[in-house]
Amino acid sequence: MCNPLVWLAALGPLALIGTSVLPAASSRGGVASIRNASTAAALLNLCVALASTLATVLNGTSSTPLAGVRGIGLSLYLDSLSVTMFCLVSFIGVIVVAYSRNYLHGDPHQARFMRLLCRTLGAVLLVILSGNLFAFAIAWIATSLGLHALLLFYPERPAARLAARKEIVVSRLGDLCLFAAVAILYRHFGDLEYARLFEGTDVLRAANAFPTDLHVVALLLVCTALLKSAQFPLHGWLIEVMETPTPVSALLHAGIINAGGFLILRFSHVIAPSLPSLEVLLLIGGFTALFGSIVMLTQTSIKASLAYSTIAQMGFMMLECGLAAFPAALLHIVAHSLYKAHAFLSSGSVIDIARASWTPSPGGKPHPARLVFAISSVLAVAIVAGRLFGITVADQPGVFALAAVVLLGLVHLVAKGIDERPSFYVVGRTIVAAAFVAVVYFALQLTVERIYAGALPMTDALRNPFGIGVVVLVVLSFAAVTFLQGLAPSESGTIRWQAFYAHVSNGFYVNTLANRLVLRFWPTGRART
Numbered sequence: 001m002c003n004p005l006v007w008l009a010a011l012g013p014l015a016l017i018g019t020s021v022l023p024a025a026s027s028r029g030g031v032a033s034i035r036n037a038s039t040a041a042a043l044l045n046l047c048v049a050l051a052s053t054l055a056t057v058l059n060g061t062s063s064t065p066l067a068g069v070r071g072i073g074l075s076l077y078l079d080s081l082s083v084t085m086f087c088l089v090s091f092i093g094v095i096v097v098a099y100s101r102n103y104l105h106g107d108p109h110q111a112r113f114m115r116l117l118c119r120t121l122g123a124v125l126l127v128i129l130s131g132n133l134f135a136f137a138i139a140w141i142a143t144s145l146g147l148h149a150l151l152l153f154y155p156e157r158p159a160a161r162l163a164a165r166k167e168i169v170v171s172r173l174g175d176l177c178l179f180a181a182v183a184i185l186y187r188h189f190g191d192l193e194y195a196r197l198f199e200g201t202d203v204l205r206a207a208n209a210f211p212t213d214l215h216v217v218a219l220l221l222v223c224t225a226l227l228k229s230a231q232f233p234l235h236g237w238l239i240e241v242m243e244t245p246t247p248v249s250a251l252l253h254a255g256i257i258n259a260g261g262f263l264i265l266r267f268s269h270v271i272a273p274s275l276p277s278l279e280v281l282l283l284i285g286g287f288t289a290l291f292g293s294i295v296m297l298t299q300t301s302i303k304a305s306l307a308y309s310t311i312a313q314m315g316f317m318m319l320e321c322g323l324a325a326f327p328a329a330l331l332h333i334v335a336h337s338l339y340k341a342h343a344f345l346s347s348g349s350v351i352d353i354a355r356a357s358w359t360p361s362p363g364g365k366p367h368p369a370r371l372v373f374a375i376s377s378v379l380a381v382a383i384v385a386g387r388l389f390g391i392t393v394a395d396q397p398g399v400f401a402l403a404a405v406v407l408l409g410l411v412h413l414v415a416k417g418i419d420e421r422p423s424f425y426v427v428g429r430t431i432v433a434a435a436f437v438a439v440v441y442f443a444l445q446l447t448v449e450r451i452y453a454g455a456l457p458m459t460d461a462l463r464n465p466f467g468i469g470v471v472v473l474v475v476l477s478f479a480a481v482t483f484l485q486g487l488a489p490s491e492s493g494t495i496r497w498q499a500f501y502a503h504v505s506n507g508f509y510v511n512t513l514a515n516r517l518v519l520r521f522w523p524t525g526r527a528r529t
Helices: 004-020 028-059 080-103 110-129 133-151 158-189 194-206 212-228 246-254 256-266 275-296 302-322 326-345 347-356 368-388 397-408 411-417 424-451 465-491 495-505 507-521
Strands: 067-069 072-074
Touching: 004 028, 004 080, 004 110, 028 080, 028 110, 072 133, 080 110, 080 246, 080 256, 080 326, 110 133, 110 246, 110 256, 133 158, 133 246, 133 256, 158 194, 158 212, 158 507, 212 256, 212 275, 246 256, 246 302, 246 326, 256 302, 256 326, 275 302, 275 465, 275 495, 275 507, 302 326, 302 347, 302 397, 326 347, 326 397, 326 424, 368 397, 368 411, 368 424, 368 465, 397 424, 397 465, 411 424, 411 465, 495 507
Parallel strands: none
Antiparallel strands: 067 072
16 A cells, blocks of 8 residues: 555654764764764654554555656555564664763764764665665665774774675675666566565466576575675674674674565565575575584684674574574564674673672583483473474474574573482473473464564475475484583593584684685785874
């Protein structure tokens, strides 16, 4: 439904972008004015997001008329997916802007940082609100350029320049894939408006006549999303963004990095009918999730550990999309964004948190049989809870896989309760907690499926044994990682374990090879003072 009033949703992003073009301020009063303007723009944007959500709940999906010609121009599109992401990014934006006021207080370049932050945040919001693929692509590039400027906020740091150069190479590859997809879609449909694209692809899917060029489009969109989401082996730039201020890390890991997942969800009507595209997401996402999770456990830097955690979470998200569990992927985006923003902004207090949560060891040694029992228990809980909600591996594999991995986090609590000092009370309480987590998780999944039924394709049952095999392999792989993590304290003194630990902590040297390649063709040069 076309509704010119939807243009009001653009007030929030435009306020942020307007703040970014304010003249540079050198005096103390000028810097304070930019800080206040940034905060006011972020708050206004959040209010606009909440109002847009209310309007969508009352009126359903709506869009604006195209401000352009022949399907190319600017338009906005509001549905349950876009307003959810609009509120999510706007809320995180308010937190990050408010945090930046104090974090960079006294920095001579705080005004420039606040302007860059607002510009990047505004570009991300335009990606979410765009109503046609052309506007989406322009906002997509603007987001990348804004992130590049933030990564170079301290240009005198060689590591920051290296990360920015790797990011811009990966982003330009993604841009090429995106514009190729835009060109093919425009040639096929003669239009780039979302409503017409989704309607056309749904008709082709229902007729089981999905043409080859649309399979190519789906693969190009998948490549764009994988490149944006720091998937293996082009993940190294995300690890090295720690040279930027902490608010940049929070916005990047909680908002910008999710753009790849949002792209898959936004164009899920185009991607879902393409089985080769889903298989690419399945394989690369699953491997990246496993890789990031293993390396994360060996990092001594809290921010490096969080970066590898983000890589793993993005892999999970792509895995869920590859299994056509799009509602599960959306729930994952929301949960990960909120968690990761809090994790980065509170990373400076991690030592105090660790000290406060320390408890004495019960003195028991981990036993392989006990670990196997603990892993089997939590997986059994996942299977039973899923059955209660009518969810099985074959019907909704992505939902079940994520539930199993989430519950594996409780394995060590069960294992500690049955070490050399058995405590059936601890074991029983942990199993009850696992059951509660599983029930809440599956209830949330069903709720999300119903709310977003019109915006996202429903989760499909697996169409071949390959998908079931991948799901089983993913769950067993993470069970094996949990098993090895439980045995690590008793094996840490052996030479083989130490050698393996060294290789894992360096990410199997994939990023080292990427750095050498980049520095060979694009050296960072001497640091500027």
